[in-house]
Amino acid sequence: MKNRGIFIAIEGPIGVGKTTLATILNEHFGYTLLREIVEENPFLSKFYTDIKEYALQTEAFFLFNRVKQLEDIEKNQLNKSHGVVSDYHIIKNLIFAGITLDNNQFHRYKQMYNIFVNDLPQPDIVIYLNSNTDVLMKRIAMRDRSFERQMDRNYIHELSTEYKYYFNPLSIKHNFVGKEPLIIEIDNSNLDFLNKEEDRQFIIDKVENAIKALEGETACLI
Numbered sequence: 001m002k003n004r005g006i007f008i009a010i011e012g013p014i015g016v017g018k019t020t021l022a023t024i025l026n027e028h029f030g031y032t033l034l035r036e037i038v039e040e041n042p043f044l045s046k047f048y049t050d051i052k053e054y055a056l057q058t059e060a061f062f063l064f065n066r067v068k069q070l071e072d073i074e075k076n077q078l079n080k081s082h083g084v085v086s087d088y089h090i091i092k093n094l095i096f097a098g099i100t101l102d103n104n105q106f107h108r109y110k111q112m113y114n115i116f117v118n119d120l121p122q123p124d125i126v127i128y129l130n131s132n133t134d135v136l137m138k139r140i141a142m143r144d145r146s147f148e149r150q151m152d153r154n155y156i157h158e159l160s161t162e163y164k165y166y167f168n169p170l171s172i173k174h175n176f177v178g179k180e181p182l183i184i185e186i187d188n189s190n191l192d193f194l195n196k197e198e199d200r201q202f203i204i205d206k207v208e209n210a211i212k213a214l215e216g217e218t219a220c221l222i
């Protein structure tokens with residue numbers, strides 16, 4: 001731990017505020033920001049027009065892109081004692097693929113995922129953000145990405161439910177590889193990190209406590 005940079009990953013359903021929070025934490029801690037690719041995925045806009053038809057290409061592209069990103073941050077940041085804040089955790093590949101792929105495809109996709117995930121750097125701290133479906137739909141609409149304009153409410157609801165499942169303690173034990181990360185779970189429905197200093201400070205305090213706990217300075221207060 002001493003020579004390795006701290007790795008913080010933020011997860012949660014679409015539009016919950018991962019990138020917003022990652023940017024804030026990155027500025028506060030002076031770490032490197034790792035952002036997931038979105039527009040660069042050539043299948044994503046087609047995916048939203050026909051999920052079943054384009055799911056396999058979309059999920060495969062996200063998986064291999066993330067593997068490359070995580071290999072790079074290990075080599076260029078974490079191994080050089082630099083901290084990283086990422087707006088995703090690799091587990092999201094399983095969460096999305098479990099919904100979008102059919103059973104056969106998912107079975108094979110998971111084998112591929114398992115082959116790659118063991119060699120990737122795993123975060124020390126995972127911030128799991130959640131919000132209710134109405135808030136998520138509102139934030140997605142407000143952000144107004146062209147390919148998300150017809151976002152299906154049921155899809156967002158299903159994703160949220162799947163996130164809850166993957167972030168329950170038993171599933172964390174089974175589905176997260178390596179040393180279990182410290183998990184900070186936050187309902188972000190009524191927080192406004194963007195505009196309210198006290199809301200920003202609330203989460204920064206939690207992360208600072210988690211970092212101290214990792215460094216063995218205090219008991220874990222998160």
Ligand SMILES: Nc1ncnc2c1ncn2[C@@H]1O[C@H](COP(=O)(O)OP(=O)(O)OP(=O)(O)O)[C@@H](O)[C@H]1O
Nearest residue numbers: 013014015016017018019020139142143191192193
């Ligand atoms: N706490 C918050 N309160 C109000 N609005 C927020 C909050 N966090 C984020 N937003 C707004 O909600 C929208 C979605 O936020 P953001 O892009 O950070 O979500 P995300 O989780 O990274 O989404 P995606 O999963 O699509 O990458 C943005 O318009 C952002 O400004």
Ligand SMILES: Nc1nc(=O)c2ncn([C@H]3C[C@H](O)[C@@H](CO)O3)c2[nH]1
Nearest residue numbers: 014038058059062092093096100148
């Ligand atoms: N199908 C699918 N699988 C993924 O692993 C994945 N990761 C992100 N996304 C979608 C959600 C947002 O629209 C947009 C930005 O997060 O990209 C994904 N979609």
